[in-house]
Amino acid sequence: MAHHFANGIPAHLLMWQRVREYAVPPSMIETATARRAVGDWAGACAAARVDTDLDLRAVRDRHGTEFVTRLRADLRRLAPDLLRWHMPRIAPDGRLRPGLTVCLSRYRGSGATPLQLVVRTPPAWADAGQRMSLTLWEDSGGGAPRHHPHPHPDRRFRLDLHRHLWDSKRCGELAWRCGADSEPSLTRPDQPRTGGLPNRADLPDRSDRSDRSDRSDADNCSWASTHWAAEAELLLGAEGRRRGAFTVRLAARSRVVLELVAPDDSHAPTLRPLREALPPQVIAALPVLPEAATRVLPDLELLRAGLVARDRLHPLVATALAACGAVAVSGAVAVSGAMAASGSGPATGSARLPGDPHRVECRGEVHRIALRDGTLTAIDHDPAQLRREELLVALGGPALPCLRAIDAVHRSPEALPAVRERLGHGDVAGALAVVKGLLGPAAVLRDGPLREELESAAARRLDHGLFRSGLLAVHPAAGALGGESAPRAAHAEPEHRPRLDRRTPAAMRLKRSIRARPRTGMA
Known part of the structure; x- marks a missing residue:
């Protein structure tokens, strides 16, 4: 998709900034880490909203004890919160890519097709809660839900070659796999190409918009083309080959075919465009470079643009990036100033503290509205007076400014965008915490946008439950x-x-x- 720019900040970076703010809350990371530290991989998955469709006893009876030992070792090393952090997402909301089956690990066995540990995302109509499911995939179809739209592992989105994105023991590889230890290098069309990489004009759709007035921002492409050769060597090595052709998906209907050239073991692998044109059927059968290898890590882009602080990253990601010590944040001051001037940053979810009351001008005086006994109350009015004014409003009379302010906060509070973001990413507990901190735990919600958002989230969770149970294979509509x-x-x-x-x-x-x-x- 085309990436639009507002106030000098790419739209995809603003999306990833909201994702890092709301998609994986700190409470989820803390709980999942605590459960993983004691060896409770199932509890860690439950804390990260990952449903486990695995029966290790049945797997042992079917595939043997040796395979279950390898599978259990991977499950204990799985960091489900880190997996959610790196899962593919879609614009503009940054939610999980729906209807996806991602391979985490392959296990060679006696069969022709290896068994695969996969994680699945529900379709878009059943994505309430942004939950995922973990299961074992077999080519015979055993264990694969028939109601899932895409039960087969996706070749484009695979993480078995990028275990550092979900394996807690190998997350230290993140720095050199994503190129954080080197300065960002961008290839321009007027510069000579090195290493046989495709021309900048061959890369997709940020530089093909001739109507942009500022073309310098369009050149800041997030394609990690300098690492394609090393990643292609891993890809072809997993296929049992040392060299050959592969494809890189640039857009929905755009692919580039490259060839890995490795003369011998003492030379670094390089790429070159394929010399002869191949039929579309042959191109479709070629190995596809995974999406995690084609683009720059979003966290690295956010750090270099100054859109996120290092302490707001996932602890495993922050530790891996801090180990290299070479992350440039030169644009932090300029970008932060632009966001402050334009107000284009994400909505902060910090609700007002109970000790920080609202102040309303009422009858020529400044009155306070604060939490008392679990509800939002006009504390500068006598309770008897408030009861009389509420009765007057019920009979159709005008309301006090304090009562109008309380009603507005109940219906459409200032933190409503933050509540929507949390509900959209499945953080129901965080959304309710914001509401309780704003209105009090004993508040009764009134009709309005806030109540509609909460009711809609509850109704969508029913759709997800029907999908999980297999009672509803397609959307009700x-x-x-x-x-x-x-x-x-x-x-x-x-x-x-x-x-x-x-x-x-x-x-x-x-x-x-x-x-x-x-x-x-x-x-």
Whole structure:
């Protein structure tokens, strides 16, 4: 997608800034770390909102004790909060990419297809709570939920070659894998290419917008092309090859085909564009460089732009990046000043403290509104007077300015954007903590945007429960007449004729492609 710039800050960095603020709260990290430290991997997953669809006893009976030992070792090293920190996300809200199956580890066995430890994200209509599920994938389909839209592991989003993004024992590799120990190097179209990398003009869609007035920001692309050769060597090595061709996905319908050239063991691997053009079917079958290897680490970009402090990062990520000691933050002052002037930063979720009352001008005086006995109250008015004024309002009379301010805070408080962000990322406890700190634990919510947001989040959690139980395979609105998803619901009808595609059997494709002609006799 095209990355727009506001006040000199790329939109994708503002998205990642909100993600780092709300997606993985500190309470989740602390609880998951404490459970992982004592060897309770299931408790750590529960704290990070990861559902475990694993039965180790059944896996042992099916695949043997040796395999279960290797699997249990990976589960104990799994940091689910770190995995959530690095999971693929979509713009503009920064939520988890829906309907995804990500491979975490592959296990070679006696079968032709290796077993894989995978993590799945629900479809978009059932993503309330932003929960994930951890399970074991087999090519035979055992253990794979039939209601999941994409049960097979995705080649583009795979983390088995990037264990430092979820393995607590190997997170120290993050610094050199993401290039944090070197200065950022950007290749411009007018500069000579080195190492056989693709031209800057071949890279996607930030520099192809000719209507931009400031082209300098468009050159700050987040493609980690200087590390593609090393990552391609790992990719092809996992496929059992030392050299060969692979693809890099640049956009939805744009791919570049590169070739890894490694003359011998004493030379560093280099890349070069493929000399001959390949058919689309051959390009689709080539190995795909994972998304985690193609782009610069978002945390590194945020640090270099000064959009996040080091202490706000995940502790494992901050420790790994601090070990290299070469993260540039030259743009921190300029970017922070631009954000302060424009107010484009994320909404802070800090609610007013109970000892810091609101101040309202009421009847020519400045009155205070603060928390008393668990509710927000106008403390400068007598309780009897407040009861009389509330009765007057119920009969249709005008309300006191203090009562109008309390009603406005109940319906649409200042912290409503922060509550929405937390609910969108599944942090229900954090959202309720903000509401309680603002309105008090004994407050009764009134009709308005705040109550609607909380009720909508509760209703969406029911959809997620139905999806998890397998009682609802598609969105409830898929069968609505005239809806956009109506054709999908027709697939379950007996009279439905499936569309011809690459998964259609050859005999059916041949039968459907031949036009039937009526047999007529001649008089």
